[in-house]
Amino acid sequence: MSRATNRDEQRAEIIAAARSLFQRGLTHGSTGNLSVRVGEHLLVTPTGSSLGTVEADELSLIDAAGAHVSGPRPSKEAFLHAAMLRARPEANAVVHTHSTYAAAVSCLDGLDPEDALPPLTAYFAMRVGRLPLLPYFAPGDQVLEPAAEEAARTHAALLLSNHGPIVAGTSLGAALDAIEELEETAKLFLLLRGLPTRPLTPEQVRALARHGK
Structure with missing residues (x-):
């Protein structure tokens, strides 16, 4: 497969994912942005775009440091995508949304900053695991970059305070599955909230990790 064809397919994959999230x-x-690793670079959705209308030829190319290489100006949060992928060399895609319920949780007081959501289901435990809550920074504030990169070394999913979730995955499909979960x-x-709940026990979470199910 030629490099050009491969990149065209990756662009098409991003657009299909963008439409699915929006619809x-x-x-x-x-709101929201996506990226896919392309060799030493990242394809990322551009600034000011809607995932419901962005087109393949409008995607931006950035380098591993988050610097703009070509195409339209990238999302102002592209540096977060670069930080997540630097921290997780096995990952190949990042999805960031402002999805309603996760954003609502990110606004609550009293959350555990080390683990903002309990493992209520097996699929959350498998696809997300522990979910650190990062402090609030204004959208596009690059002061967030080192904190996100550090947290991403041990966690594939992060919750940004008063903002929303960001998830890295081995593929774009895996990142989409995790952010939806x-x-x-x-x-x-x-x-x-306010009702007695029964999250999975640490032993149950460890068993899922052992069996990979």
Whole structure:
């Protein structure tokens, strides 16, 4: 497969994922951004774009440090994608949304900054695991970059305070699965708030990790 064909396919994959997120209400307006690793660079959605309308030829190319290489100006949060992929060399894609329930959880007071959501379901434990809550920074504030990179070394998913989730995956499909599971667990968490709950025990979580199921 030629390099050009491969890159065209990656662009098409990003657009298909963008449309899916937008059509299912996991992003709105011009919120949310996606990236895929392309050799030593990243393809990322551009600044000010809607995932419902962005086109393949509008994607930006950045380097591993987050610097703009070619194409339209990248999302102002592209540096977060670069930071996540630097920290996780096995990952090849990053998805960031402002999805309603995860964003709502990110606004709550009193969350555990080391683990913002309990493992309410097996699929959350498998696809997301522990979810660190990072402090609030204004969108595009690059002061967040070192904190995100440090947290991403040990966690594939992060929750940004008063903002939303960001997830790295081995593939774009894996990152989408994880961020959707995170959103559904945030919904369950809010629905169950104030009720007695029974999260998975640490032993049950470890068993899932051992069996890979």
